[in-house]
Amino acid sequence: MPSQQDDKRQAAREVIDILHEISILLNTHLDRTELSLCVSLIENGVNPDVLADVIKELRKEATLAQRDE
Amino acid sequence: MSARAPTRSRRIDDALSQLIDSILPPLTRSYSDDEDDAVATAEERRHRDRLDRAWHAIETHPDGANGLAATIAGNINNASDLIKRKLIRENASPDKAVKFSNLYSRLLTQPVLGQKWAILYLLYRLSE
Numbered sequence: 310m311p312s313q314q315d316d317k318r319q320a321a322r323e324v325i326d327i328l329h330e331i332s333i334l335l336n337t338h339l340d341r342t343e344l345s346l347c348v349s350l351i352e353n354g355v356n357p358d359v360l361a362d363v364i365k366e367l368r369k370e371a372t373l374a375q376r377d378e
Numbered sequence: 379m380s381a382r383a384p385t386r387s388r389r390i391d392d393a394l395s396q397l398i399d400s401i402l403p404p405l406t407r408s409y410s411d412d413e414d415d416a417v418a419t420a421e422e423r424r425h426r427d428r429l430d431r432a433w434h435a436i437e438t439h440p441d442g443a444n445g446l447a448a449t450i451a452g453n454i455n456n457a458s459d460l461i462k463r464k465l466i467r468e469n470a471s472p473d474k475a476v477k478f479s480n481l482y483s484r485l486l487t488q489p490v491l492g493q494k495w496a497i498l499y500l501l502y503r504l505s506e
Contacts (some may be wrong), residue, residue, distance in 0.1 A: 311481075320488060320489065320490045321490050323488060324485070324488045324491055326499070327481050327485050327488070328485070328501070329392055330463045331461075331485075331498070331501055332501050333480050334465065334474055334477060334478055334504055335461065335464075335465075335501050335502065335504070335506075336506040337501050338504075339501075340400070342396075342400060343397060343400050343401070346393045346396055346452075347497070348491070348497055349389065349393045350390055350393050350394065351386055351493045351496045351497050351500060352492055352493050352503040353387060353390050353393070353440075354387075355390060355436055356436070356496075357496045357499045357503065358439070358499075359435050359436050360436075360504065361500055361503035362435060362454050363394075363431075363432045363435050364397070364401065364504060365504070366431070366435075367397075367398060367401040367402055367428065367432075367462065368401060370402060371401055371402050374402065377447055378413050
């Protein structure tokens with residue numbers, strides 16, 4: 310008999326599966342780990358507009374860093 | 379500035395830190411032993427700077443880390459419509475919009491998430 314903890318973990322995995330498919334549909338380029346981190350941040354109250362701006366800023370920096378290498 | 383300002387949630391801090399490392403992986407080129415320490419210190423400072431900038435953005439935004447104020451609630455509650463319209467507008471065939479509708483229906487039945495629309499809105503904002 311799966312414990313309540315197992316059920317919760319299974320449900321969380323299913324949600325990330327669904328969100329990852331939506332993420333791919335929208336070409337967000339978030340991998341599964343990054344998506345899980347974003348879900349955690351938003352579930353803990355971080356504003357999605359702010360988080361989107363932070364990610365875009367980091368990606369811009371990453372692009373510049375790759376260009377310099 | 380103290381290593382971590384007291385008001386900053388540990389869970390948000392950890393998730394932000396991992397997200398930064400994922401998007402901006404530390405330098406991997408090989409260095410001599412002497413240079414190693416210097417590079418490690420520079421990496422640590424760079425990471426700290428990015429984390430502080432992310433926290434600054436969160437803490438200074440009107441809604442910041444205390445959730446969703448009315449200003450953007452309208453947008454967020456319409457996240458699924460925004461996404462559907464985008465997929466219809468940007469794709470010749472309706473397949474992607476139909477697939478999204480199915481995924482969205484499945485998402486609505488999931489009990490674990492409290493901020494479904496905010497997460498969908500984030501994906502919309504990051505979409506190309």
